[in-house]
Amino acid sequence: xxxxxxxxxxxxxxxxxxxxxxxxxxxxxxxxxxxxxxxxxxxxxxxxxxxxxxxxxxxxxxxxxxxxxxxxxxxxxxxxxxxxxxxxxxxxxxxxxxxxxxxxxxxxxxxxxxxxxxxxxxxxxxxxxxxxxxxxxxxxxxxxxxxxxxxxxxxxxxxxxxxxxxxxxxxxxxxxxxxxxxxxxxxxxxxxxxxxxxxxxxxxxxxxxxxxxxxxxxxxxxxxxxxxxxxxxxxxxxxxxxxxxxxxxxxxxxxxxxxxxxxxxxxxxxxxxxxxxxxxxxxxxxxxxxxxxxxxxxxxxxxxxxxxxxxxxxxxxxxxxxxxxxxxxxxxxxxxxxxxxxxxxxxxxxxxxxxxxxxxxxxxxxxxxxxxxxxxxxxxxxxxxxxxxxxxxxxxxxxxxxxxxxxxxxxxxxxxxxxxxxxxxxxxxxxxxxxxxxxxxxxxxxxxxxxxxxxxxxxxxxxxxxxxxxxxxxxxxxxxxxxxxxxxxxxxxxxxxxxxxxxxxxxxxxxxxxxxxxxxxxxxxxxxxxxxxxxxxxxxxxxxxxxxxxxxxxxxxxxxxxxxxxxxxxxxxxxxxxxxxxxxxxxxxxxxxxxxxxxxxxxxxxxxxxxxxxxxxxxxxxxxxxxxxxxxxxxxxxxxxxxxxxxxxxxxxxxxxxxxxxxxxxxxxxxxxxxxxxxxxxxxx
Numbered sequence: 278x279x280x281x282x283x284x285x286x287x288x289x290x291x292x293x294x295x296x297x298x299x300x301x302x303x304x305x306x307x308x309x310x311x312x313x314x315x316x317x318x319x320x321x322x323x324x325x326x327x328x329x330x331x332x333x334x335x336x337x338x339x340x341x342x343x344x345x346x347x348x349x350x351x352x353x354x355x356x357x358x359x360x361x362x363x364x365x366x367x368x369x370x371x372x373x374x375x376x377x378x379x380x381x382x383x384x385x386x387x388x389x390x391x392x393x394x395x396x397x398x399x400x401x402x403x404x405x406x407x408x409x410x411x412x413x414x415x416x417x418x419x420x421x422x423x424x425x426x427x428x429x430x431x432x433x434x435x436x437x438x439x440x441x442x443x444x445x446x447x448x449x450x451x452x453x454x455x456x457x458x459x460x461x462x463x464x465x466x467x468x469x470x471x472x473x474x475x476x477x478x479x480x481x482x483x484x485x486x487x488x489x490x491x492x493x494x495x496x497x498x499x500x501x502x503x504x505x506x507x508x509x510x511x512x513x514x515x516x517x518x519x520x521x522x523x524x525x526x527x528x529x530x531x532x533x534x535x536x537x538x539x540x541x542x543x544x545x546x547x548x549x550x551x552x553x554x555x556x557x558x559x560x561x562x563x564x565x566x567x568x569x570x571x572x573x574x575x576x577x578x579x580x581x582x583x584x585x586x587x588x589x590x591x592x593x594x595x596x597x598x599x600x601x602x603x604x605x606x607x608x609x610x611x612x613x614x615x616x617x618x619x620x621x622x623x624x625x626x627x628x629x630x631x632x633x634x635x636x637x638x639x640x641x642x643x644x645x646x647x648x649x650x651x652x653x654x655x656x657x658x659x660x661x662x663x664x665x666x667x668x669x670x671x672x673x674x675x676x677x678x679x680x681x682x683x684x685x686x687x688x689x690x691x692x693x694x695x696x697x698x699x700x701x702x703x704x705x706x707x708x709x710x711x712x713x714x715x716x717x718x719x720x721x722x723x724x725x726x727x728x729x730x731x732x733x734x735x736x737x738x739x740x741x742x743x744x745x746x747x748x749x750x751x752x753x754x755x756x757x758x759x760x761x762x763x764x765x766x767x768x769x770x771x772x773x774x775x776x777x778x779x780x781x782x783x784x785x786x787x788x789x790x791x792x793x794x795x796x797x798x799x800x801x802x803x804x805x806x807x808x809x810x811x812x813x814x815x816x817x818x819x820x821x822x823x824x825x826x827x828x829x830x831x832x833x834x835x836x837x838x839x840x841x842x843x844x845x846x847x848x849x850x851x852x853x854x855x856x857x858x859x860x861x862x863x864x865x866x867x868x869x870x871x872x873x874x875x876x877x878x879x880x881x882x883x884x885x886x887x888x889x890x891x892x893x894x895x896x897x898x899x900x901x902x903x904x905x906x907x908x909x910x911x912x913x914x915x916x917x918x919x920x921x922x923x924x925x926x927x928x929x930x931x932x933x934x935x936x937x938x939x940x941x942x943x944x945x946x947x948x949x950x951x952x953x954x955x956x957x958x959x960x961x962x
Contacts, residue, residue, distance in 0.1 A: 281339065284344060296316040300344050301342060305343075307366035308341060351609075384397035385430070385473055385477050391469050424476065426454070426513050447461050491517070533596050534596070535550055535585070536553065542647070548643060677790075679703055680702050682792055684696060695863045742811065802831060882919065894912045
């Protein structure tokens, strides 16, 4: 690990002008490329106290062994040079979106004598018109099949074309009218190229011209009593309309725009792009990247713009680009896009209307892409095995932790304190073994505290103790370990006889190799103390703190820092996030249930209909509380026994605090109907 001060440039050596800089490691490999309006100010940020740097930046500067820079005249040149160097050197600490070359395009080879329509993948080629990208190749083939009725362009390969030329017989598409058969001379090169250009115009969004022309020809054919030709033109029009319906109008005024959305978490980010041409979505693509450098949403957008338009020219760069956050250097990025297009480009955040709605749709696609990527990554056996091995090595375990249990505490300002336990076996969740705990403030029969308030440490101690007391009890039942009432093992005691197996699953019978807690040193210490009190010494304990994503071990003053690209860290984070989400859902359900519960809910056999009948009869909860049993019996459907139960329930429930007019200090009466629901089922939010 290098000390940044060992290669820090001397004061005044760095120029105060725009430029691009490179960090190199001890082997002279470029590990990071960046640009700056002022090289002096930007590079100074890397050579401050290491404790003040972002963890990712700290890792980069301690890995580097030297820094060098190139001065440019403008910020736009810096942007272009940064893109070129990232592409050339592939630095490990730069955000790099995984290439989308697998996405299929609809391509028309206008560089050939007889242009061909085909599905094409990979980098765009000179002289070829590209439309898309599409999510699936079959979507391209369906669209082409519909359009070949009207634009019978060649779709065959060079080998098939030459064979037809040699034999003088066209392929099947030539016989059924879906190819103009230039291979056998039915169509000349100029006429066939005109067909291809019309095909491209239609795909580019200029659809109205051809629809109107065909409609006029259809009407003229019908007037001339050429009904077969009119019917054929009618079918052509329907085919084109069906092709258009595959790309519904999403933006008015034939807008040409690209919409970029970003979904991100601590380690990864997903980018989705919708290409809108002529008001219709003409293509979609997406990337996923590891966040190996300290970058925010605006930085991710800037990197996406560089990769999206770095090799594009002309109309491939649209007039308008809509993004979720503007790049830091907006003027330079906008100028760079304009130079690539050849005219002005608007780069902005949509604020209202159809464009904002469509941006939300793109955002949902990005979020789903991120979730899908994480799911696929987690399901990969090799990746999971490597993750478990990395965890074992980092935490000093004897073997890979095949069973990991993670605990998290959740509450809302000290109320409804709950805990969750999630189980991962072999790196995959075992949802059937997830457990939820209500924090009671006691362990066994001993009351430790009142169970309310923001004390995550005592809550963690309680839930770990309760979980492993159940584990010891299950071992006692199975005869693995005799355990007395106090929870300590019997030294040399007799092993009890094996109980009769009733076939029910034993919920806490299987111990984990690793207990993971959501928190730092205090929570880890509480979990370890709980295990020590129970005499359990074969279960490892660790905690992961959210702020810096470091892993804490019991009794250690310094955390274990796993590499940001580590599969082990990714698995630990996924386990932690799963426990966190599970705890929050349980806490919210308890809170909702508490808020919706009223005193009448405890009355057996009293449903919603009879609750409403009571309030309707008396007018308010206040008057219902004041009613006698005989008066309650006057309500239709209420006997004396039910009336007594209602009276007891209302008497035991504390009356609600009176409403106060905050402007006048006046105590408001509860006799109106609006307040009547308070005693029925509480309040809802």
